[in-house]
Amino acid sequence: MEQTAKNSGMVLACGPMPFLKNIWKNALELNVPTQLSLEQRMACGIGACLGCVSMTSDLYPDKQKAGLPVQTCTKGPVFWAHELNLDA
């Protein structure tokens, strides 16, 4: 990711949450544009059950949802790293 940052590249990642958390932390530290595909368990897939929520950061573009959980199935599953708070 350091090399990608130096080359003004972009990172795309999917995988298990411990891996994505490491990518997320590096993306924020290195300021690399990064998209994460979150693999949450999904029951309904239409935003009704709230079983797939992910926590957003203060930088989430919908200010009414910033810092709050959003449905991964309908708002994602791909998010920009800076829009998420995976430590929550």
Ligand code: FES
């Ligand atoms: S799977 Fe039900 S809200 Fe996302």
